[in-house]
Amino acid sequence: MMEDLVPLSDTEFNILTRMLFDRFGIHLGDQKRVLLSGRLSKRVRETGCGNFSEYIDYLRTDPSGREQTELINRITTNHSFFFREGEHFAYLKDNVFSRIEEAVSKRSPPAVRIWSAGCATGEEVYTIAMLMRSHFGNRIDGLDIGLLATDISVAALSQANEGIYQESKLKELPGEWKRQWFTKAGPDQFRISDEIRGMVLFKKLNLMETPYPMKGSFDVIFCRNVMIYFNAQSREHVVNAMHKCLKPGGVFFVGHSESLNRETCPFEYVKPAIYKKGEGDRGIKP
Template sequence: MLSLSERDFQRLVNFVKTNYGINLEHKQQLIAGRLSNVITSMGYNTFSEYIDHILSRKSPEDIEIMLNKLTTNYTYFMREEAHFDYFRTTVLPWLEQTKKNRVLSIWSAGCSSGQEPYTLSMILKDYFGSKTGMWDTRVLATDISQNVLDTAAAAEYEEESLRNLPAGWKGKYFRKSSKPGFYTVADCIKSNVIFRRFNLMEPIRFKLQFDVIFCRNVMIYFDQPTKEALVKRFYDSTVPGGYLFIGHSESLPKSNIDYKYVIPAAYRK
């Protein structure tokens, strides 16, 4: 494993935090462990040479590889199921009653490899049933990593990640892949999700305000000021009465936010 000096560690920490919001201040050993092989495979002999290359920003692809190595993209269908139950039983009936134009605006922010937005799309299809065609239920799914977005768009998953789906959904919303042990999301679900690359540190300037934002297990990488600033941007981008869902391992301060707590890890404007 290559040696990571305090100076180089701080240079990398400041770059990643400033540009991507990810706080690595106490992760010196993790950085050294996860990046050493990447650095040597690129032909660099030291962290200093590699960090000079990263800070030059001449290779967005190499920055993405670094970010993927330093963060964990772990998810599966119906993860933190209580949120999806609440979305189905409380949020969707409210939207069905109030959205006179029948256009829903739902955002999976930090969608990783796609299980969350596809889960939302299946719930929407299941809820509206024969009325689905009368509604615009498309889900916006964004992530900073083009690599995981490409995986999400391919929509091919190991059978194990489908284990928590309701009875019948695997047969209804998936097709067996040509790859043994894998399933592909059905076209009716896949076509309902729009994938876009987006850095959550950027201003949020989408066409519509959002009825629902899912940003779960993303802010665990952010320090408190970065988190509060992001939540403020989310709030400004949410319709009155709209919802924000965060991960159960995350929390928002009772002060300094305008959202109102409704259930664990869920808030409303």
């Protein structure tokens, strides 16, 4: 309720938003003042601080960095569900899996690396894992597949690792998938199977801290509904960093509410929210 909000002055708002931008690339304009106050007021009280100025001092002097983690957990929104934006998964199956099939038929199965960046609570990457299991069947055991999922929120990653979801999150899933890879975990709750969960490696990662520490490059990167938090400069920084992480010919997915600047974007446009790295492209375009 509004009366429960801790007052947030202009100076305090500017300090907090600058901190969020400098450390995490998150851009919050003045219209987000109520959102910021609403999401942090309870935390201010939990830490024993009397106001936002004291909380800012607490953030700055916390040597463990745990409060920074708590800050980002409170600020970011991790709304997702299984099979969200299904046309992306159809494209993945028709255009990426088909290339894998072709290589398998020639008895030269490739290593396949897919990265879910800003994975939230795991619905996206688990959808990819189930799609691969469904498409390749038992043949998947003969493939070298790596699924990496990263997020800045420790709370979101913890939930993703646990793999328990409200039934409403499963509404877009094929019924067969729900029966095959989920078990009842409580009232209106379902747990994803160890078979699917074991395919994914979850890691904490701040997308603004480049270069990224991954070894090798990826065939596919999903970075959907993440850059809505960024300004144009931060978006360009992240897109260029991810371009370096993709193999030539690799596919880059963004959210439908996100568009990349055609003038500066290093990727080739395929269709709305789908881009690719040129086959002969091994670096950032000048």
